[in-house]
Amino acid sequence: MxxxxxxxxxxxxxxxxxxxxxxxxxxxxxxxxxxxxxxxxxxxxxxxxxxxxxxxxxxxxxxxxxxxxxxxxxxxxxxxxxxxxxxxxxxxxxxxxxxxxxxxxxxxxxxxxxxxxxxxxxxxxxxxxxxxxxxxxxxxxxxxxxxxxxxxxxxxxxSKRGMQKVIAASDSVLRSQTLYQFGNAILNHTIQLLGIKTAEMYLISQHVDLFGDAEMILLAATGDEVKLDTHWSADIMPADVKKIIQQTLTQKQSYRDGSIFIGYYHTNSSTESVLYTRFHEEHSALQDEILTLFAANITLIFQNLHSREHIQETQKELLLVLGDAIEQRSKETGSHVRRVALMCELIALKLGQSSEYAEMLKYASPLHDIGKIGIPETILHKPGKLDDAEWEVMKTHAQIGYELLKNSTRTIAKMGARIALTHHEHWDGNGYPAGLKGDDIPLEGRIVAIIDVIDALGSERAYKKPWQENDIIQYIRERSGKQFDPAIADAALELFDHFREIRHNFPDHMQH
Incomplete structure (x- = not known):
């Protein structure tokens, strides 16, 4: 090389x-x-x-x-x-x-x-x-x-235009919500500043964890011939490119050969990165050096961001696991909370909420029934209808869930507390525990209220068979303006085909 x-x-x-x-x-x-x-x-x-x-x-x-x-x-x-x-x-x-x-x-x-x-x-x-x-x-x-x-x-x-582009680019880079958006924003603006026309450009990082397992992560990709899809992973790279990158990781050397430039960077004992670039036209050594500097620096930034994002993703995954665990204790399906999470995200976006709010709702909604851990199993597992005393005990799960989460300063937990407390409130004020009415009920509570019911009605339980879709739709229409916010009910009905697809992807697995 x-x-x-x-x-x-x-x-x-x-x-x-x-x-x-x-x-x-x-x-x-x-x-x-x-x-x-x-x-x-x-x-x-x-x-x-x-x-x-x-x-x-x-x-x-x-x-x-x-x-x-x-x-x-x-x-x-x-x-x-x-x-x-x-x-x-x-x-x-x-x-x-x-x-x-x-x-x-x-x-x-x-x-x-x-x-x-x-x-x-x-x-x-x-x-x-x-x-x-x-x-x-x-x-x-x-x-x-x-x-x-x-x-x-x-x-x-x-140089002046380049500086103007840097200033303009900083806004989109800083607005990046994920590591992939960040990496791609930086990469695209770098090649624009250099005036480079690329056929393919991939920035790959390989991280080895404490157990010796290596993970290849795609940080950024661009170029006329790059095939991006919704599944962001190293799998989008052609086999020959992936082979060259793996060889570079093995030989631990940078090289350039005609229209191809490959940079190798070993930033610490557990992380290595490779920048693969295939140019459309002749390029200079100066451009290669700037790309080298870019790749080395973005890899260092990635390491810091990845540690934080890894913790955040672990926390989100644990919330889903916690929701599953609550359902397991209730002898219900293990997919309900995952469906509710995805359906809540969809309906929030449909209502015009920001992507940040929708994602937050997605990960907070599994906490809606966390208070059930304080409900006796004799009540949770009762196959028939609860009597009045048992029903009063069951209703306390909303307050219990709120008490468990209310002291957290984390946004997801704070939203989870509001959801746990209010997802059984009704639009007309006849819900529990506080009898809130209309817009006094937080939006996230109103959303989870209808999604929880839609998915529960369509699911098999030990005490009932799943409802037919037409019956669920009719129920939502009848309860709109009473139990449910009318605007959210309309949005839910418009998204029903999407809800059906989510149920298909995350089916029930009943425990008998």
Missing amino acids: KFLKQATTQTTTKRATGMPWKVAIIDDEEQVHAVTQLVLKNTHIDDLPLQFLNAYSAAEGLRLFQDHPDIALAFIDVIMESDDAGLQLIHKIRNELGNHTTRIVLRTGQPGTSPEETVIRTYDINDYKSKTELTDTKLKTCVYSSIRSYRDIITIET
């Missing part, structure tokens, strides 16, 4: 693309065009040739600039259609077209007509020459200095 070569100093867009420098000659004398091109035809600046663009009037010159905004240098005659045609053209180039990068050299055969000091003070030009004083040597000197000035201005402008 080849180690990365030292970066060169060829940083301008012209050098990267090999495009010639455009020189416009705007003059109504054909001889001026011919002589200028004859003198400059073999001139190369930074190893790039000149491309001549010709116009014989100010009107043609304006169209030339409209068609070629990247003209490096323009020689403009003062007197063409009128005595000040060239001056008016310069005014339009600078003010109407907003072109302030092209270097403009004003040439005249009649210097007295337009005094040099007045013209330079009034018009945004870079030099003023009499046609008679532009000898071969002076003409070449003028071209070299003007194009080098243009080159430097373009470099500064490119």
Whole structure:
């Protein structure tokens, strides 16, 4: 494998693309065009040739600039259609077209007509020459200095735009809600700043845990030929790419080979990363080095974020396990809380809530019946209808659940406390434990109230058979405005097909 070569100093867009420098000659004398091109035809600046663009009037010159905004240098005659045609053209180039990068050299055969000091003070030009004083040597000197000035201005402008992109990009990066969004946002903005066109780009991290198990994680992916889907994992990579990445992890070396650049980074004893890039076009060692810096830094950031996100995901998973455990104790299905969680998330989004709220509800909703751990098993497992005394005991599970969670400062637990306390309240005020009515019931409590009922009615229990879908729909319609918030009831009915799909994916497994 080849180690990365030292970066060169060829940083301008012209050098990267090999495009010639455009020189416009705007003059109504054909001889001026011919002589200028004859003198400059073999001139190369930074190893790039000149491309001549010709116009014989100010009107043609304006169209030339409209068609070629990247003209490096323009020689403009003062007197063409009128005595000040060239001056008016310069005014339009600078003010109407907003072109302030092209270097403009004003040439005249009649210097007295337009005094040099007045013209330079009034018009945004870079030099003023009499046609008679532009000898071969002076003409070449003028071209070299003007194009080098243009080159430097373009470099500064490119850097300025790059900084503007960095500032604009920071907002989307900081708004990223997951590691994958963060990695992709950083990656996309990096290649935009570098002006890179990639066919494929993958950033992979491999982490070895305390038990020696290795996990390959896809941090970011982009490129014209990258096939992204909803299943974000290393599986989206083609087999040949994955093989190269695995070889790189084994050999622990970076290399570049033609259109492919692969960077290897060993950030600590348990984490390694590989950046695989296949370019559409020729790229520079400088671009490779910047990508190397990007990959190394994002890997370090990932390690810190991954530890935090891993803890958060573990906590969320434990909430589902806790909900399952409560159901197991109630001799009910082990899938109810998972279905309720997914259905609550759907309906929250349907109601126009933020994705953050919907996700929070998804993980807080499994706590709705946590208070049942304080209910005697004789009541929980009674196959028949509860008597009045038993029913009063059963109703206390709402308050018990709230008491268990109310002192937590964590958002999910705080929402879980509100849900546990209010998911049996009714829209008309006839629920329990507090008899809250209408909007006095927290939104999350109103959502879980209807979702819990929809899923329970469709599930088999030891004391009942599952209801038919038409019967559930009819029940929701009848109880809308009484037991349930009418707006949420309407949303639930519209999402019924999605609820059916969730039930299909997470079926009941009755315990007998």
